Amino acid sequence: xxxxxxxxLHKQFKVSKHRRGMWGAVRNLVSQDYQLVEAVDHIxxxxxxxxxxxxxGPNGAGKSTTIKMLAGLLVPTGGILEVNGRVPWRExxxxxxxIGAVFGQRTTLWWDLPVIESxxxxxxxxxxxxxxxxxxxxxxxxxxxxxxxxxxPVRSLSLGQRMRADICAALLHxxxxxxxxxxxxxxxxxxxERIRQFIKQVNQARGVTVILTTHDLQDVEKLCERVMIIDxxxxxxxGQLKSLRDRFGGRREMIVDFTESYPDVAVExxxxxxxxxxxxxxxxxxxxxxxxxxxxxxxxxxRIRDLTVRETEIxxxxxxxxxxxxxxx
Amino acid sequence: MRLFFELTxxxxxxxxxxxxxxxxxxxxxxxxGLMRVAVLVALYGEAQEVEGIxxxxxxxxxxxxxxxIAYLSMFGWYELMNSVYxxxxxxxxxxxxxxxxxxxxxxxxxxxxxxxxxxxxxMVLFSxxxxxxxxxxxxxxxxxxxAIILGWLLSFSWxxxxxxxxxxxxxxxxxxxxxxxxxxxxxxxLMPLRLxxxxxxxxxxxxxxxxxxxxxxxxxxxxxSGAALAQALLMQLLWVLGLIxxxxxxxxxxxxxxxxxxx
Ligand SMILES: Nc1ncnc2c1ncn2[C@@H]1O[C@H](COP(=O)(O)OP(=O)(O)OP(=O)(O)O)[C@@H](O)[C@H]1O
Ligand SMILES: [Mg+2]
Numbered sequence: 001x002x003x004x005x006x007x008x009l010h011k012q013f014k015v016s017k018h019r020r021g022m023w024g025a026v027r028n029l030v031s032q033d034y035q036l037v038e039a040v041d042h043i044x045x046x047x048x049x050x051x052x053x054x055x056x057g058p059n060g061a062g063k064s065t066t067i068k069m070l071a072g073l074l075v076p077t078g079g080i081l082e083v084n085g086r087v088p089w090r091e092x093x094x095x096x097x098x099i100g101a102v103f104g105q106r107t108t109l110w111w112d113l114p115v116i117e118s119x120x121x122x123x124x125x126x127x128x129x130x131x132x133x134x135x136x137x138x139x140x141x142x143x144x145x146x147x148x149x150x151x152x153p154v155r156s157l158s159l160g161q162r163m164r165a166d167i168c169a170a171l172l173h174x175x176x177x178x179x180x181x182x183x184x185x186x187x188x189x190x191x192x193e194r195i196r197q198f199i200k201q202v203n204q205a206r207g208v209t210v211i212l213t214t215h216d217l218q219d220v221e222k223l224c225e226r227v228m229i230i231d232x233x234x235x236x237x238x239g240q241l242k243s244l245r246d247r248f249g250g251r252r253e254m255i256v257d258f259t260e261s262y263p264d265v266a267v268e269x270x271x272x273x274x275x276x277x278x279x280x281x282x283x284x285x286x287x288x289x290x291x292x293x294x295x296x297x298x299x300x301x302x303r304i305r306d307l308t309v310r311e312t313e314i315x316x317x318x319x320x321x322x323x324x325x326x327x328x329x
Numbered sequence: 330m331r332l333f334f335e336l337t338x339x340x341x342x343x344x345x346x347x348x349x350x351x352x353x354x355x356x357x358x359x360x361x362g363l364m365r366v367a368v369l370v371a372l373y374g375e376a377q378e379v380e381g382i383x384x385x386x387x388x389x390x391x392x393x394x395x396x397x398i399a400y401l402s403m404f405g406w407y408e409l410m411n412s413v414y415x416x417x418x419x420x421x422x423x424x425x426x427x428x429x430x431x432x433x434x435x436x437x438x439x440x441x442x443x444x445x446x447x448x449x450x451x452m453v454l455f456s457x458x459x460x461x462x463x464x465x466x467x468x469x470x471x472x473x474x475x476a477i478i479l480g481w482l483l484s485f486s487w488x489x490x491x492x493x494x495x496x497x498x499x500x501x502x503x504x505x506x507x508x509x510x511x512x513x514x515x516x517x518x519l520m521p522l523r524l525x526x527x528x529x530x531x532x533x534x535x536x537x538x539x540x541x542x543x544x545x546x547x548x549x550x551x552x553x554s555g556a557a558l559a560q561a562l563l564m565q566l567l568w569v570l571g572l573i574x575x576x577x578x579x580x581x582x583x584x585x586x587x588x589x590x591x592x
Contacts, residue, residue, distance in 0.1 A: 101423055112343060120335075121336070122424075
């Protein structure tokens with residue numbers, strides 16, 4: 001049973017073209033010229049309960065637009081969209097009662113209220129029983145270290161503090177699904193790590209389904225088994241992070257230390273990219289050569305003392321996918 | 330219901346913190362009140378009564394017209410509009426609550442604070458300066474709070490409707506201003522409606538505006554009583570129900586065409 005079901009989902013935005021100059025301004029009054037932007041272009045995916053999915057893509061890819069539709073804030077132009085068995089925008093109130101959402105760029109708390117009072121209002125909004133509320137609040141306060149600023153007005157919080165408060169707010173009512181749109185944007189390493197641990201914890205211990213967009217691939221690497229990649233509105237990849245790496249990890253590196261310094265250590269099938277004294281670094285294509293074949297070739301000619309094989313960083317992989325359009329058929 | 334109460338409470342607290350603004354507003358309303366009294370008394374000249382409104386009646390009217398400014402937000406209210414333009418509306422729509430009552434609860438808090446601090450207080454100040462009329466009968470006294478509450482409900486529903494325009498156009502403020510100016514003419518804010526030519530009164534009576542303010546004023550200065558009073562309250566109620574219904578319908582349409590910027 002899928003908790004999220006998306007089929008041929010698409011969203012168009014009308015962007016009015018403003019004509020320049022005096023004459024343009026007059027013409028704008030009479031008729032507006034529209035340009036249609038296909039922000040989300042007929043995408044399909046299903047997500048099962050308890051999954052933790054990373055939703056990646058370069059700027060303007062359509063991530064936030066997708067999340068807003070899933071959260072019931074935007075009405076799709078077309079396609080099928082079901083979350084928790086409901087069409088989000090059609091039954092907005094019932095829908096949002098069962099989801100949590102954090103948009104990293106803005107807060108869902110009340111700007112001028114102290115955090116604790118904002119959370120208390122949410123208790124009434126979601127009709128959370130007092131005992132559940134206290135229990136969850138205590139747990140989240142502890143895990144997210146909210147205690148020092150519970151009585152501070154939201155507007156005076158630092159970005160990292162606000163984000164933690166927002167994440168707490170999104171979970172107090174024990175939603176089945178949590179949407180996180182850039183929850184680590186602009187945070188320092190420690191704050192990021194704390195939020196990652198928290199996300200992992202609620203996913204594992206509470207079974208909350210999580211969809212996360214981010215530009216920080218550390219988030220993905222540490223949290224997500226499954227990733228979806230979108231670019232210019234089209235879903236380019238949907239699968240295990242591992243298989244993404246296997247398919248597009250591209251070149252691997254092997255760093256070899258020899259027992260002595262050889263003048264020429266080139267071997268066929270691999271490219272020698274550095275050679276300095278007893279150490280040489282080779283690069284080779286994953287699908288052309290296995291590491292063991294390469295080791296065989298090298299050791300048949302030279303004596304190896306030590307070696308390491310380095311995978312391409314996920315960052316590198318994703319960058320290659322974005323830049324070279326590797327996934328486009 | 331509990332939520333409504335909590336939101337109102339928070340809003341009251343928030344508006345109580347705007348002390349400097351409240352004081353400044355109070356002083357302005359007071360000074361303008363004095364000026365309006367001077368002008369209207371001069372216009373009356375030798376006349377003792379015009380269209381059933383006595384000199385003390387017109388003085389009371391001038392004072393009341395200043396006392397209602399704040400709690401009815403006569404000079405404009407664009408909070409909801411702004412929340413649409415800044416994208417804060419997303420935070421509201423992510424919560425399982427009725428958008429209309431959410432804003433109503435907050436406006437109630439605002440209205441209560443302003444009714445007391447800039448309405449009642451202002452009338453007390455004016456009463457030191459002038460001989461003011463007050464409701465004459467027990468029935469009028471009983472009807473007064475009702476008329477005030479219905480007047481506020483009507484004013485809120487109207488402002489809510491105007492603000493919804495933000496969902497349709499990126500510059501609805503001009504439209505909003507037009508709406509507020511319209512309400513000045515037809516609510517009796519500029520002049521008691523009785524003093525307008527008949528056709529204007531007939532026109533005004535086709536709109537909800539007289540029921541926001543004129544009804545309260547006429548009740549207060551005692552020219553509204555008996556069947557006319559009952560009818561006025563009933564009309565208020567009908568307009569309130571009508572506008573709330575319209576607000577709910579338009580809200581549904583508005584939310585569906587929402588485009589949240591940013592992110
Ligand atoms: N309200 C809007 N009106 C017009 N176009 C929009 C609107 N919102 C988004 N778009 C366009 O839709 C496309 C997708 O935007 P979206 O915000 O979903 O991207 P994103 O993947 O979240 O990007 P980022 O990583 O920069 O946050 C972009 O081309 C954007 O310009
Ligand atoms: Mg985004």
